[in-house]
Amino acid sequence: MKRFLLVLVALLLACVGETAVAQQDPLTALPWQMGPTTAKLGPHATLNVPDGYAFLDPAGTRSLNTILHDPTKSVDQYTLAPKSLKWIALFSYQDIGYVKDDEKLDPDAILQSYREGTEAANKERRERGWDELNVVGWYAAPQYDSQIKSLAWSILGEDVKSHQRIVNYDTRLLGRHGVMGVTVISSQSDLTAAIADFKNTLSGFQFASGESYAEYRPGDRVAEYGLAALITGGALAVAAKKGLFTVIGSFLIAAWKFVLAGFVALSAWVKNLFKKKQSTQ
Numbered sequence: 175m176k177r178f179l180l181v182l183v184a185l186l187l188a189c190v191g192e193t194a195v196a197q198q199d200p201l202t203a204l205p206w207q208m209g210p211t212t213a214k215l216g217p218h219a220t221l222n223v224p225d226g227y228a229f230l231d232p233a234g235t236r237s238l239n240t241i242l243h244d245p246t247k248s249v250d251q252y253t254l255a256p257k258s259l260k261w262i263a264l265f266s267y268q269d270i271g272y273v274k275d276d277e278k279l280d281p282d283a284i285l286q287s288y289r290e291g292t293e294a295a296n297k298e299r300r301e302r303g304w305d306e307l308n309v310v311g312w313y314a315a316p317q318y319d320s321q322i323k324s325l326a327w328s329i330l331g332e333d334v335k336s337h338q339r340i341v342n343y344d345t346r347l348l349g350r351h352g353v354m355g356v357t358v359i360s361s362q363s364d365l366t367a368a369i370a371d372f373k374n375t376l377s378g379f380q381f382a383s384g385e386s387y388a389e390y391r392p393g394d395r396v397a398e399y400g401l402a403a404l405i406t407g408g409a410l411a412v413a414a415k416k417g418l419f420t421v422i423g424s425f426l427i428a429a430w431k432f433v434l435a436g437f438v439a440l441s442a443w444v445k446n447l448f449k450k451k452q453s454t455q
Contacts, residue, residue, distance in 0.1 A: 205234045215252050218267045218385050219354055222378025226257040235264070254375065261360040261368035263375075269352040270397045272390050275323065277400035281315040287406045288329060296334075306334040313341050313365070316405055323348040323387040325401055328369075330362065341365045343372070346404045347379065348387045350394060353404060354379075 207213060207230070209223035223229045230238060230253035238253060252265040289309045296306040314328035325346040332339050343358040343365065360368035381387075 204230060204237055206230060213252065215265050215354065216250060216267055217382060218349065218352065219379060219381045221252075221254065221265070221375075221380075223254065224375060224378065227375065228255050228257070229253065256371060260364045261358050261372060263356055263358045263372055266355050267352055268355060270399075271352065271395035272350060272387075273348050273353060273397045273404065274400055275318060275320065275348065277402060279316050279318070279402055281312060284316065284402055284405050285309070285312060285329075291406070292331075305336070308332045308334055310339065313362075314343070316401075318401060325404060327405055328365070343369055344405070345376075347381075349381050349385050350387060350389045351385060354381075355404075 206228045207223065209227040209229070210225045211223045211229070213221050213223050213229045213231075215221055221229070232250035232252060235251040235253045239251070249266045249268065254263040254265065255261070292307055292309050299306050308331065310330040310332050312328070313330040314326070316325065316327035318325045325348070326344065328341055328343040330339060330341050339362050341360055341362050343360070345356040345358075347354040347356070356372075358368060358372050
C-alpha cells in the first residue's frame with residue numbers, strides 16, 4: 175500500500191513538472207475524452223458525458239486499471255469521472271441474454287456469498303503482494319426498480335491492514351440481450367453525494383435501438399440466472415453450485431476496484447490533469 179501510494183504521488187509530481195516529463199507520464203498519456211460529448215459503450219449503448227466530466231474508452235481503462243493494480247478484465251470497460259473526481263464509474267456490458275426479473279432477493283445469503291468469495295480472493299491478493307480486503311456489510315441492501323429495470327446495491331469493504339474503508343456502489347441496467355453493469359467507486363464520506371451525482375449522469379445513458387429491455391421478443395436468448403446471481407458473480411455463481419451463493423473467489427478479486435489511499439492520490443492527479451486539458455481547449 176505505502177509503496178503504491180508513493181508511486182502515485184511521484185506521478186502527481188511529474189504532472190506539475192516540466193512539460194517534457196509530463197508527456198512521458200503514463201497517466202497523462204491516457205486518452206481522456208472531455209465532456210460535453212457522446213460516448214459509445216460498445217455497440218450496445220451510448221452515454222452523454224456532461225461538461226465537467228471525462229471518459230475513457232476500453233484501451234484507456236485497461237491502462238488505468240494496470241496503473242492502479244486492478245486485475246485485467248475479460249470484458250471491455252469504460253470509465254466516467256467528474257472533474258472533482260469524488261467518484262469513478264466503470265461501465266461494462268455482459269452479453270448474457272434477457273434476465274428475468276421475477277426473483278425474490280435474499281440479502282443475507284448474498285452477503286454471505288460475498289464474504290466467502292472475498293476470503294478466497296484474498297489468497298491471490300497475498301500472492302500478488304496486494305492488501306487484503308474484508309466485507310464489512312451492506313451499505314445499501316440490493317433493491318430492484320421494476321420501472322426502469324435497474325438493480326442496485328452497495329457493499330462496504332475494509333482494507334485489512336490500514337482499516338481504511340471504501341464503498342462500491344453497483345448498478346445493473348437490464349437490456350434485451352444482456353446487462354450493462356456499472357460500479358461507482360467513492361470514499362464512504364462522499365458516497366451519498368457521489369450516488370446522487372452519478373444518477374444524474376444516468377439520464378444520458380441509453381441502450382441502442384433494439385437493445386432495451388422493453389424490446390424483448392419471444393425466442394430471444396434468456397439468461398441462465400436471475401437478479402441474485404447478477405450480484406454474486408453471474409455465471410461464476412452458477413458454475414460453483416446452481417441455486418446457492420458460493421462464489422468463485424476470482425470474481426471478488428475484481429469486485430473491489432480501488433484501495434482508498436490510491437484513489438485519493440489519483441484524485442489529486444486527475445484534478446490537475448483536467449486543469450491542463452481545459453487550458454488547451
